[in-house]
Amino acid sequence: MQNCMLCTESDxxxxxxxxxxxxxxxxxKPKTGEIELGTTYQKDYNAHKIQPVILVRxxxxxxxxxxxxxxxxxxQDDYRLWEVQRREPNKVDDTYxxxxxxxxxxxxxxxxxxxxxLNPRKSFKPPCVTKLSDVPFDGTTSHRTxxxxxxxxxxFVRSKEEYKPSNQPFEDLTTHRNDFRGLPxxxxxxCKPENTKVGSNAHFNGLTEFQDRFQPWSVxxxxxxxxxxxxPPPGNMDFNSTSHLDYVKHEISPAVPIRPVSNGRRTxxxxxxxxxxxxxxxxxxxxxxxxxxxxxxxxxxxxxFDDLTTFRSHYIPHQIIPAQSFKxxxxxxxxxxxxxxxxxxxxxxxxxxQEICPANYPSPPGYVYVNTDSHGHKFFLDENINSIKLxxx
Numbered sequence: 001m002q003n004c005m006l007c008t009e010s011d012x013x014x015x016x017x018x019x020x021x022x023x024x025x026x027x028x029k030p031k032t033g034e035i036e037l038g039t040t041y042q043k044d045y046n047a048h049k050i051q052p053v054i055l056v057r058x059x060x061x062x063x064x065x066x067x068x069x070x071x072x073x074x075x076q077d078d079y080r081l082w083e084v085q086r087r088e089p090n091k092v093d094d095t096y097x098x099x100x101x102x103x104x105x106x107x108x109x110x111x112x113x114x115x116x117x118l119n120p121r122k123s124f125k126p127p128c129v130t131k132l133s134d135v136p137f138d139g140t141t142s143h144r145t146x147x148x149x150x151x152x153x154x155x156f157v158r159s160k161e162e163y164k165p166s167n168q169p170f171e172d173l174t175t176h177r178n179d180f181r182g183l184p185x186x187x188x189x190x191c192k193p194e195n196t197k198v199g200s201n202a203h204f205n206g207l208t209e210f211q212d213r214f215q216p217w218s219v220x221x222x223x224x225x226x227x228x229x230x231x232p233p234p235g236n237m238d239f240n241s242t243s244h245l246d247y248v249k250h251e252i253s254p255a256v257p258i259r260p261v262s263n264g265r266r267t268x269x270x271x272x273x274x275x276x277x278x279x280x281x282x283x284x285x286x287x288x289x290x291x292x293x294x295x296x297x298x299x300x301x302x303x304x305f306d307d308l309t310t311f312r313s314h315y316i317p318h319q320i321i322p323a324q325s326f327k328x329x330x331x332x333x334x335x336x337x338x339x340x341x342x343x344x345x346x347x348x349x350x351x352x353x354q355e356i357c358p359a360n361y362p363s364p365p366g367y368v369y370v371n372t373d374s375h376g377h378k379f380f381l382d383e384n385i386n387s388i389k390l391x392x393x
Contacts, residue, residue, distance in 0.1 A: 055375060085237015090244050108259070116271065124278070127286010157314075172326040182332045185339030191346055196354065205362040213376050 358364035358380075367380035 081233070083233040083235055085235060085239065087237060087239015087241075089239075119273075122283075124281055124283045125286070126284035128289055129285065129287045130289045170326075177328055181335075183335045183337065183339060184332060186341060188341060189346075191349060193351055200356065200360070202361065207362070209376055 358367065363369070364380060366383055368383060370379040370381050372378050
């Protein structure tokens with residue numbers, strides 16, 4: 001192990017670590033001139049005037065319910081009622097009648113079985129007793145006879161290298177410190193339009209297109225068809241069938257069980273229960289075996305436990321020096337230049353007055369009513385421009 005450590009130190013030599021060169025990024029320079037934003041779609045596309053699609057609705061069909069339907073269906077014309085008589089039930093009287101005489105026949109088990117007196121068997125299980133040997137135990141093994149104890153060499157302790165700090169000063173310049181300039185600025189102004197409430201003092205007319213076009217229609221109740229009363233056919237129904245007319249009843253006697261003749265032999269001689277196992281196998285006296293405990297071969301240590309580890313013995317405490325914080329201070333650098341906070345929205349936004357849609361009025365001011373089409377759309381004429389406008393009221 002010591003030779004391997006020396007080879008590693010001789011083969012692997014420390015090299016001087018050179019700091020990686022820092023590449024300065026190039027500064028972005030915007031190109032001069034204007035960008036041509038024209039596309040082939042804008043050149044080739046021709047705008048067309050689109051007219052609103054006219055709704056096509058089917059004509060309303062009125063179903064007349066005043067006429068009376070006088071027709072006969074094919075089922076009622078082809079189907080004929082037959083005079084059918086009710087059939088009488090033909091059930092056989094199979095009621096059970098219990099016998100009046102007592103049943104006196106004996107079974108084959110009663111004839112052959114002879115009751116005998118029960119004698120408990122004797123247990124021939126051998127007793128559980130261990131036989132102790134008089135010869136002393138020989139505890140010699142091949143490991144005890146062949147093992148040779150060798151003395152261990154002292155452990156190699158590697159010397160600890162001292163830390164050598166760098167002589168060069170620490171470069172704590174970051175991109176944030178390099179690029180950030182603390183310019184004071186004003187708060188952004190809100191360009192949100194004023195929330196003016198749009199209202200009218202005119203009385204609200206609750207007339208809608210649905211109430212104007214859809215009028216209530218009178219609906220007639222559906223007619224209830226009365227069911228015909230059942231009229232049973234006259235006369236009696238003949239329930240006789242071919243099986244009922246041709247059937248001949250026979251008197252049948254119950255089947256007699258066929259049993260073998262019982263030839264039971266009864267004897268008063270005692271039962272001989274001796275077997276070869278009882279005669280040859282003899283019972284041994286047995287008792288429960290005790291628990292075999294192994295003797296402790298390794299002696300227990302005596303004295304106080306020395307809990308000194310390699311880490312405690314080689315550890316050298318050093319004084320901790322707190323690291324210096326290189327975080328920049330939160331100080332706003334004063335600057336006399338004005339902060340440019342103008343945006344395209346602020347420069348190009350023009351506030352406009354919110355106008356009320358003329359469709360909200362029952363008769364729009366400044367317009368003259370012309371006519372109403374078949375779909376319920378009202379047309380008005382502008383007095384100032386003399387043009388017709390469509391409003392869905």
